[in-house]
Amino acid sequence: MTKMAFMNAINQALDQAMEKDDKVFLMGEDILGGAGVKHLEEKNEDAWGGCFGVTKGLGPKYGKKRVIDTPLSEQSYMGAAVGAAVTGLRPVPELMFSDFIGVSFDSLLTQGSKMRYMFGGKAKLPLTVRTTVGAGASAAAQHSGAYYGIFASIPGIKVVVPSSPYDAKGLLLSSIEEDNIVVFCEDKTLYGVKGEVPEEYYTIPLGKAAVKREGKDLSIVTIGKMVSVALDVADKLSDQGVDVEVIDLRTVAPWDEETVIDSVKKTGRLIVIDEAQPHNNTATDIAATVTDKAFDYLDGPIKRVTAPNTPVPFATNLEQAYIPSADRVIEEAAEIIDDLKNSK
Amino acid sequence: MATAITMPKLGLTMTEGTVEEWTKNVGDKVEQGEVVARISSEKLTSDIEAPASGTLLKIMVQEGENLPIKQNMAYVGEEGEEIPEGAQPVTMPSAKAEPEEKVAAATTQGPPARKPGERIFVTPLARKVAQEKGVDYSLVTGTGGNGRITRRDVERYAANKPTEPAPSQTQTAAVPQWGAGLSGMRKAVATNMMQSVNTTAQVTLQRKVDLQALMEFRTDIKAKAGDLNDGQMSINTLITRAAILALQDTPQMNSNYADGKLTRVDSVNIGEAVGLAEGLIVPIVKNAQNMNLTVLGRELKHLADLAREGGLTPDQMTGGTFTVTNMGKEGIEYFTPIINPPEIGILGVGTMLKELTLNEDGQIGTKSTLPLSLTFDHQIIDGQQAAQFLGKIVENLQDPYKLIL
Numbered sequence: 050m051t052k053m054a055f056m057n058a059i060n061q062a063l064d065q066a067m068e069k070d071d072k073v074f075l076m077g078e079d080i081l082g083g084a085g086v087k088h089l090e091e092k093n094e095d096a097w098g099g100c101f102g103v104t105k106g107l108g109p110k111y112g113k114k115r116v117i118d119t120p121l122s123e124q125s126y127m128g129a130a131v132g133a134a135v136t137g138l139r140p141v142p143e144l145m146f147s148d149f150i151g152v153s154f155d156s157l158l159t160q161g162s163k164m165r166y167m168f169g170g171k172a173k174l175p176l177t178v179r180t181t182v183g184a185g186a187s188a189a190a191q192h193s194g195a196y197y198g199i200f201a202s203i204p205g206i207k208v209v210v211p212s213s214p215y216d217a218k219g220l221l222l223s224s225i226e227e228d229n230i231v232v233f234c235e236d237k238t239l240y241g242v243k244g245e246v247p248e249e250y251y252t253i254p255l256g257k258a259a260v261k262r263e264g265k266d267l268s269i270v271t272i273g274k275m276v277s278v279a280l281d282v283a284d285k286l287s288d289q290g291v292d293v294e295v296i297d298l299r300t301v302a303p304w305d306e307e308t309v310i311d312s313v314k315k316t317g318r319l320i321v322i323d324e325a326q327p328h329n330n331t332a333t334d335i336a337a338t339v340t341d342k343a344f345d346y347l348d349g350p351i352k353r354v355t356a357p358n359t360p361v362p363f364a365t366n367l368e369q370a371y372i373p374s375a376d377r378v379i380e381e382a383a384e385i386i387d388d389l390k391n392s393k
Numbered sequence: 394m395a396t397a398i399t400m401p402k403l404g405l406t407m408t409e410g411t412v413e414e415w416t417k418n419v420g421d422k423v424e425q426g427e428v429v430a431r432i433s434s435e436k437l438t439s440d441i442e443a444p445a446s447g448t449l450l451k452i453m454v455q456e457g458e459n460l461p462i463k464q465n466m467a468y469v470g471e472e473g474e475e476i477p478e479g480a481q482p483v484t485m486p487s488a489k490a491e492p493e494e495k496v497a498a499a500t501t502q503g504p505p506a507r508k509p510g511e512r513i514f515v516t517p518l519a520r521k522v523a524q525e526k527g528v529d530y531s532l533v534t535g536t537g538g539n540g541r542i543t544r545r546d547v548e549r550y551a552a553n554k555p556t557e558p559a560p561s562q563t564q565t566a567a568v569p570q571w572g573a574g575l576s577g578m579r580k581a582v583a584t585n586m587m588q589s590v591n592t593t594a595q596v597t598l599q600r601k602v603d604l605q606a607l608m609e610f611r612t613d614i615k616a617k618a619g620d621l622n623d624g625q626m627s628i629n630t631l632i633t634r635a636a637i638l639a640l641q642d643t644p645q646m647n648s649n650y651a652d653g654k655l656t657r658v659d660s661v662n663i664g665e666a667v668g669l670a671e672g673l674i675v676p677i678v679k680n681a682q683n684m685n686l687t688v689l690g691r692e693l694k695h696l697a698d699l700a701r702e703g704g705l706t707p708d709q710m711t712g713g714t715f716t717v718t719n720m721g722k723e724g725i726e727y728f729t730p731i732i733n734p735p736e737i738g739i740l741g742v743g744t745m746l747k748e749l750t751l752n753e754d755g756q757i758g759t760k761s762t763l764p765l766s767l768t769f770d771h772q773i774i775d776g777q778q779a780a781q782f783l784g785k786i787v788e789n790l791q792d793p794y795k796l797i798l
Binding site for chain 2: 348387389
């Protein structure tokens with residue numbers, strides 16, 4: 050175990066995946082840094098390592114053929130990635146911000162996600178799109194969305210949203226091993242978060258949630274950086290005698306129904322925290338599924354705490370108000386929390 | 394404008410408060426925040442502070458009087474100021490009062506304050522748990538959001554349920570649960586016993602019978618009558634006969650009480666509890682007052698045999714007025730038998746005991762005694778009457794020639 054930052058855990062996962070399987074290669078804007086710029090190339094091939102520096106060091110190690118700097122055209126490199134995947138390679142393209150999916154969606158939505166189905170299972174799509182999500186970096190509306198729910202609604206695409214350095218590495222290695230398209234969503238505000246990460250190669254199964262904290266009064270199901278908000282809520286309510294269970298979904302598509310429903314059967318109450326906007330999102334899907342499959346175990350309405358139905362604000366104070374916080378969760382879900390307080 | 398002082402809501406369950414003391418009088422000057430009164434609720438007491446500075450203009454609730462929460466108890470304002478007629482309180486004045494709850498919650502004691510036909514909100518889980526626990530959730534007060542009933546409300550209610558439910562509740566909620574999960578005879582016994590303990594006021598009196606005379610009587614009769622094959626001299630037959638005679642002497646004991654109706658029965662229909670592997674069964678000897686020991690012994694034996702074979706007709710198991718149950722074989726001395734409703738009494742017979750005696754000459758001897766336990770329904774019979782009735786049974790056994798009259 051080594052204490053390392055979230056972004057370094059991702060870098061290590063990419064390194065180990067490339068070392069293990071020479072079909073794995075990276076594509077993206079500036080991920081090599083300085084490629085094609087003569088004076089930079091002469092000085093240092095590895096000037097940037099991508100917009101956030103996540104791929105730093107991989108260029109010199111694996112060379113330009115496996116760490117490919119692309120033109121500023123998501124449409125072209127995503128199309129190349131789908132083609133490479135269906136013809137036998139394991140591309141790991143980086144989409145700088147999930148907000149940019151619009152320009153490259155055709156490759157993923159119209160072609161990639163349907164190929165395996167339309168070719169009767171004969172085509173494999175071992176493609177992992179790494180992208181960044183999440184508000185909180187003052188990056189304005191075009192760079193801050195949490196659009197994992199959009200990908201999660203498409204059959205043929207798996208969606209992973211890690212919450213810790215340990216999960217980031219294990220889930221990324223699983224994603225790269227996966228023979229279907231995976232959109233791997235890295236919250237840019239978590240890049241600097243440090244945690245214990247094993248040096249060796251390991252995987253964490255996709256579609257399996259993690260119970261971060263056990264409790265018997267109330268379940269909170271959440272995703273990505275909202276896991277720390279949920280744990281904060283659990284701490285605050287614990288002082289008032291409310292025993293909260295926190296579930297980290299880890300994978301948004303498919304999401305782990307079994308773990309969530311078992312938890313609701315135990316506690317009878319559910320809050321879902323989702324940083325996405327409130328409509329047609331993951332939280333809504335979870336709430337509807339639990340209502341359907343565990344109705345008789347519910348001891349109150351399911352509460353969804355999400356971002357408001359607006360683009361992400363640029364102003365820091367508004368952006369902070371936009372992101373669900375522990376206090377907001379406690380306030381918005383008061384209806385199913387208040388009577389639990391000091392009730393024993 | 395004059396400011397009202399209102400009764401604060403000091404907790405979820407508070408609906409009214411009592412004014413314990415006014416620390417200021419009408420006409421006194423008060424500063425904002427100054428204590429003007431002390432009030433109490435069922436749980437706690439609290440100081441009431443003046444919501445504004447001025448003069449205490451009017452006190453509307455005297456010491457010792459109650460007032461619903463949020464109602465005006467006094468006014469503070471400028472001297473000579475008009476007091477608004479029927480004005481509603483504006484704010485909660487006491488700084489010590491808890492912030493008002495977002496969700497209105499009803500009281501947790503007593504039945505919930507709902508209007509007839511008002512919709513009840515209950516969570517799916519609470520409804521399921523209520524069903525499992527046999528709780529009528531319409532009697533439960535909801536503390537969840539929107540006043541809805543939660544699992545915890547049902548569990549709290551079930552845990553504090555009154556032991557003697559009101560008759561209407563017994564009919565609607567409790568009865569269907571008796572014997573739940575059981576079947577056949579076990580269920581019948583369970584239902585019967587639960588009905589018994591839930592609808593009667595049972596008291597058990599215990600008394601010892603000296604069997605000296607009865608044992609001599611048996612020896613005497615057996616010597617004179619030769620072989621007796623109908624069980625007429627069995628202790629059980631003799632005790633049953635003693636009880637029948639006592640019931641004839643005490644007609645109020647020979648009654649049925651059910652559904653609020655007391656019926657005195659002319660014939661003595663005596664039940665004899667028979668324990669089977671599947672459960673307890675009580676065949677009834679009808680018109681037992683007309684039977685001598687031979688007929689009675691024969692009938693008791695016949696019915697007990699039928700019970701063991703499972704051959705009793707419904708008529709042979711209903712219409713009893715009193716039951717005798719014997720645990721002597723098992724070595725039990727005194728016990729507290731449970732009444733078999735609609736009967737109002739049951740006699741428990743224990744095992745025969747040997748006791749040392751000292752006669753007038755100082756000689757040590759032994760005698761046999763028998764412990765008897767009489768359970769009666771105190772709703773119908775008082776202790777003294779029951780004691781006299783038991784006394785008659787004892788007399789009949791200690792003076793056994795009465796048994797053959």
